[in-house]
Amino acid sequence: MTKIETLSDSSNFALGRLRALLDDGRFAADQRLPPERVLATQIGIGRRALRRALEVLEAEGRIWRHQGKGTFVGPRPVDPQTGLEELSSRTNPLEVMDVRLEIEPILARLAALRASNGDVERLLHLAEKTASSSDADGYELWDSALHRAIAEAAGNSLLLAIFDMVDRIRQDVNWQVLRERARSKDRLSRYVEQHRRVIAAISQREAHAAERAMREHLELVRQSLLTVMTRPAQPDGSLSQNDFNDTKDELRHGT
Amino acid sequence: MTKIETLSDSSNFALGRLRALLDDGRFAADQRLPPERVLATQIGIGRRALRRALEVLEAEGRIWRHQGKGTFVGPRPVDPQTGLEELSSRTNPLEVMDVRLEIEPILARLAALRASNGDVERLLHLAEKTASSSDADGYELWDSALHRAIAEAAGNSLLLAIFDMVDRIRQDVNWQVLRERARSKDRLSRYVEQHRRVIAAISQREAHAAERAMREHLELVRQSLLTVMTRPAQPDGSLSQNDFNDTKDELRHGT
DNA sequence: CACCCGAACCAATTTGCAAATGGTTTCATG
DNA sequence: CATGAAACCATTTGCAAATTGGTTCGGGTG
Missing domain, CATH: 1.10.10.10 (Winged helix-like DNA-binding domain superfamily/Winged helix DNA-binding domain)
Structure with missing residues (x-):
């Protein structure tokens, strides 16, 4: 018809x-x-x-x-390989960051409740590595390992798989340019301090504090990403700042 | 060495x-x-x-x-196909339910903020379908469609992919026996009512209410799953109830 | 006897090639 | 100008041969 x-x-x-x-x-x-x-x-x-x-x-x-x-x-069957690539092409850095902002605080909370003493030791070790890494590339590597270690400590294999999926998307897509521009000595030191707070909360089994600390950390990361993304396009950044605040509020839990 | x-x-x-x-x-x-x-x-x-x-x-x-x-x-590359099967074998129904309990309230909250009017109409239509489906199999089908529609309405392709991944695990593994035993006329009617509340909150753009309603719904689903799982093994169910409460508290947000 | 080597065999994969099939262009026709 | 027939291209399938890891066997060596 x-x-x-x-x-x-x-x-x-x-x-x-x-x-x-x-x-x-x-x-x-x-x-x-x-x-x-x-x-x-x-x-x-x-x-x-x-x-x-x-x-x-x-x-x-x-x-x-x-x-x-x-x-x-019938409908065209979906291949998991193309599915991943298609997903990479359909998503964008902000979406990925939003998801991290939702998922990783949960992981931090669960890690605070379920992490073994060995897990905590490992987290401390990794945090030390991030703090002592001189170049930004080295930091990136240890930071990634640290976040995954927290996800492992949460003790839920499905959530870990979800974390890995998001992480793969985050690395696969060619936003490395953004990440390179988003890291500066100043920001990195603040990240290291935030990591310390997250791990301290986990080691003291303070679930809510761990969740909040991780959310604060990722919010800063998100903000860095946004400033880097919007700065070249809109030098004054007024509109993008508003947009950022709007979206941030949307993603906050209503407490 | x-x-x-x-x-x-x-x-x-x-x-x-x-x-x-x-x-x-x-x-x-x-x-x-x-x-x-x-x-x-x-x-x-x-x-x-x-x-x-x-x-x-x-x-x-x-x-x-x-x-x-x-x-x-180098390390053996991971095939997404085997990766999924391996994950299915490593996880268990409770873990999947825990993840749903974490993810879907987020999706409901985002749906309340971002759903279009067309989305809301679709949700209402699906809710009606679940309510009017006579047999349990039909309910299962429409229920699945409803939950996915909420995930779609959240407007984040990555989160939608995560939802689909969890849903695939939930269906792939052979826990259909559990689901069959977990559904009764009584429970189904309560589910329908809870669905109504979730959708009402979404349509009225009450993010927090939508999140809470979805969490309450999934908690009931989780409880049904638990009673079905533990009833055959431990008829009195005292220990399993304790275990359930412990885990439930772990997963609650610290407010 | 323990260990090693070579050989043979099995199972899964790759490679090369012909055939099949959708995608595209060309050309004559009405 | 659309149609249909034919030809050609690109991708896939099917099959056989070769390749490769996995395994078993027998002989040799200490």
Whole structure:
């Protein structure tokens, strides 16, 4: 019923035939249709007209085609590999930061409740590494390890998998430029201090304090990211600052 | 330096040679080593001795091997497919429920702030479907669609991907038995009422109320799961109730 | 007897090639 | 100008041969 007026007579005829075939159930889901050349002769039209009809059906999601494979009934199956890449392309740094701001405070809270003494020791060791790393690259490495160690200490394999997924997205996408611009000696030292507070809360089993400390830390990271992102585009930064505050409030828990 | 005493002379010699090769950097990361047959003749030992040495290196995570592919330097790459299955085998229903209890209230809160009017309409429609579905299977279907619609309305593609990941785990693993036992007419009607409250809060843009309503809903779901899980093993349920309360408190936000 | 080596065999993978298939262009036709 | 037929390109499949790790066996050496 769609796009009939834009299609030629033959294509329209073929479209009707194909719709009938699909509705009849003669072609079950996930089944491969005959090759275009065969199907064209069966229906009695040329390949060009057939392909136009198939394009319509594909756009409707009723079939999917792939070169070399064939034409299949049903929606296009999702490949986890392409799924990740597609996700990387659809998301953006702010979204990732928002998610970190939601997830990692939870992990810090759980870590405060469930971390073993060995976990705490490891966190302290990693915090020391971040503090003593001279160059920004070294800091980045130890910082990443520290955040993951907290996620491990939370003791929930599913949440850990979620953390890893977010982390992979964060690294995969080419926002390294942003991160490079976002790190300065000043900020790094503040990060180190915030890390200390998070780990102190975890070691003292103060769940709420750990959660809040991690949220404060990530808020600063988020702010750094925002200033770096918006500075080149909008030098005065007034609008972007407003936007930042709005979004930040949205993400705060209503307490 | 490890397991030397348990290895024979030739294997030990090969181990040293291989360690030297790997440390030299002559074989970069992800590079394929020569076939075992070649490597054995190069070093001047038999395949058996070589393979024992390779086993040690593989156990240390310095190399990984696969039949037909070869031997490679570095840690074994993670396949998203096997990664998912491995995760399914490592987690358990309670862990999944804990994660839902953390994630979905966030999604409800964001949905209250960002849902379009069309989103709200869709939620209302789905809620009606769950309420009017007669059999438990139908309810399950519409319930799943409703929860995902809320996740979509939150407007964060990464969080949506996380929700889908948790949902896939929840469905993949064979805990359907539990879910079947956990659903009764009584509980379902309470769920429907809780859904109404969540959606009402979203439609009225009351973020905190939406978050709390969703948390209350999932707590009831969690409790149903727990009673079903523990009832067969411990009929009186006293210990399991304590365990439930402990874990529930751990997961509550400290306010 | 313990250990090693070589060989053979098994299982999984890669490679090379032909065939199949969707995607595209060309061309003659009415 | 659209149509249909044909030809060509790019990707995939299917198959056989070669490659490679995994395993077993037998002979040799100390």
